[in-house]
Amino acid sequence: MTIGLLKQAIHALRHESISRTPVRLSRWFKWMAPGLFVKRWLLLSAAGVSLATLGIAISMKWTPVFRTTQFFGWILQQTTEIIPSYVSGPLVVGGGLLLVWWGQSRTLGAITEVLMPNGNEDLIDVLLAHRRLNRGPKIVVVGGGTGLSTLLRGLKQYSANITAIVTVADDGGSSGRLRREIGVLPPGDIRNCLAALADEEKLMTELFQYRFQAGDGLTGHSFGNLFLTAMNEITGDLEQAIAASSRVLAVRGEVLPATLSDVRLWADLTDGRRIEGESHITEACGAIVRVGCTPENPPALPRALVAIQEADFIIMGPGSLYTSIIPNLLVPDIADAIAHSKAPRIYVCNIMTQEGETQGYSVGDHIQAIDQACGKPLFEAVLVQKQMPTARALIRYAQENSNPVPLDRDVVSRLGRRIILANVIDEEEHTGVVRHDPEALARVLFRWFTKVQGL
Template sequence: MSISYLKKAINLFRQESRNRTQYRVNQWFKWLSPGLSVKRWLLISAGGVILTALGLAIWIKLTPIFYAIQLIQQLVGAIANFLPNYVSGPLILLFGILLIFWGQTRTVGSITEVLRPEGDEELIDVLLTYRRLHRGPKIVVIGGGTGLSTLLRGLKSYSNNITAIVTVADDGGSSGRLRREIGVLPPGDIRNCLAALASEEKLLTELFQYRFTAGDGLTGHSFGNLFLTAMSDITGDLERAIAASSDVLAVKGQVLPATLSDMRLWAELADGRTIEGESNITEAGGSILKIGCLPPNPPALPRAVQAIEEADCIIIGPGSLYTSVIPNLLVPEIAAAIASRRKGGSKNPPVPCIYVCNIMTQPGETQGYTVSDHIRAIDNACGEKLFNAVLVHKTAPSPRSLKRYAQENSHPVYLDREVVSKLGRKIIIANVMDEDEVTGLVRHNPQRLAGVLLRWYSRAYA
């Protein structure tokens, strides 16, 4: 029995040894991957060594070099007496290559130990990921609320060149209180997007999202909202405050407000009422006929327009249709820039533009809406077509979730294919839903949603 255990232990040790060796060889060969900008510098370094040796030889008139070459020649001749040159040559060459790899590995290991003391990841893997993300497409995402931040969590795995253009029409909750009491633009949606795009800075992200539950005047406020408000006062405006916060959170990409104007929404309802304020529109519970903002035609943030003009792909939504998505498009320069990129021109080729439709209808905004109703609402608000495709979730939620949502007068958004096709939109259908087993809440899955969008972009861009 003891001998069988010993054999198993030896076999296990051999297997682990082979796995470690194979892993290390694979890590070495990763340094030869294209696009790393490593091989060229190694070749330049080798060329520098050769030139240095040549310069030294010329300087000292080759005398010591001549004797060194003679010594090496004698040594090589002695080796050739025991082994033929077609055996000894490759062996010495292989030994030299192994020494180079060993030296490079030890050097990189020493650097990694300093730069990444917790070092779960190899430096080469970090470098490969960085290069891949840095070469990713320039993606502009337009929206607000939890839908936008959900999408951003998935997209940051594919590209570092992400720009989130976020609405500043929010007037509820902590953002609304800060807006009324201090007069700042609402930071809530921007905070959520910054946290979603943050690198693996778990503690800082949790701190940014922390919400106070006690304290005179602090209850209900999030730390991130207060931080952005303070930074806006220190730096002079929200744009600079976001840039400073992005540095703190090591954000991948950038988050930009659609406008720096004090933008407030109004809506005309089917029953004749006119409601002002983003939070009041949803609470009114009516059917929205028209939506606008005060002041009308707010100026766009120039960097937001520039990001759209340089984009490879434009994504609108997901998010609350009338209070998260459309408010950005009420900024005329934003809508005009998207329309221009969709059509293309002499300076810029057309880029794929897609709308991510919500999975469920929203009481007070889109009750009873189909996919085509969502599309028409955006077209009517902007006066023209801004996207050429719409992404719709494929399957219905579970009966338990449907029952839960029905109690709130919310139902799955029905895909009326023929009407959507008549509106001139291509339909992309995919399973992009997550369903919470405890609460029954339905949300977009960040990774699946981002994956579908990137595959669609790759096909459309090709």
């Protein structure tokens, strides 16, 4: 009985060793991949140990070089007398390499155990991904609302050099209350972008988007808004608060407000009304003629201008046309910097129209609204959803006076824009809610970017 159990144990150990060896070897060879900056430091450390040992021996007058050579010569002579050199040589080389592999694998295993105690993925895979993302292009995304955060979730899989420039014109909900009661710039859109770019996105999104359901003064506030407000009070301004929050959340990229001015949005409607306040514009349910802000011509955040000037790729949208995208462009320096950029620039058009903002708008109408607000063309191409949503989604949105944005090719061509047609839709099965698919959207954008760049 005991012998049988022993045989089973030996068989199990042998099977486990065989199955794990290729994985270990694969993991070890990954550490030899170029660009990790690991091999050079390992070799440098080994050379340092050898040099230090040699120095100690010399200082103690052991004449180490002579004695070491003499000792190894004697060992080699004795070995070759017993075992032929064509056998002993490869054996010694193999033994040396085995010791190096064993020592390094144990060392790296110990480091991985400390740095990644959960063990969900190998440290080497994390390092390879980190290097790849840090070599990605410098991307600037301009917008706000849920559309911008949706895009960021997809883009962060291609590059860590992302800068999201976000509007600070929001005055509704939790952000509006904090703006009125405490005097801080609205943190809502910034919160969404930080959560989208965080490495632990699911957990961070749940935490940052959590809204208090009870408590005096807390009801309706999101944790993320309160967190950013507290950081703003501690650091002194919103830019530093975002930078500090980004470090806490391990954000991949950076989020910047378009301006640090207390901007108030207004809109003139076709019926002659002027609506003030971002949250009231959509509620007014009128056709918008012109939008502007108070104070007029707010100064841009310098860091945002630097990001645009250094950008390899600039993306505008998706998002609410008049309350998420155009407010960023009402900062003249932002619009000028984008207009003078040599980077490929593209506008991601919304899939559906929005009641109170773009009801009845075509793709060409979206483009003309942006051109009119800025006084100059800012992008060379527009990404348009190719396939229509399902009948269920169309019926749902029809009840909200919303419909798919029609593509008027002749108008878009006359405006000098290239049309990129692609299926980038994500439709929820049960609710029929239509949004952009983060992965599909990012994939199409990068395909166009690499094609334009000739990569």
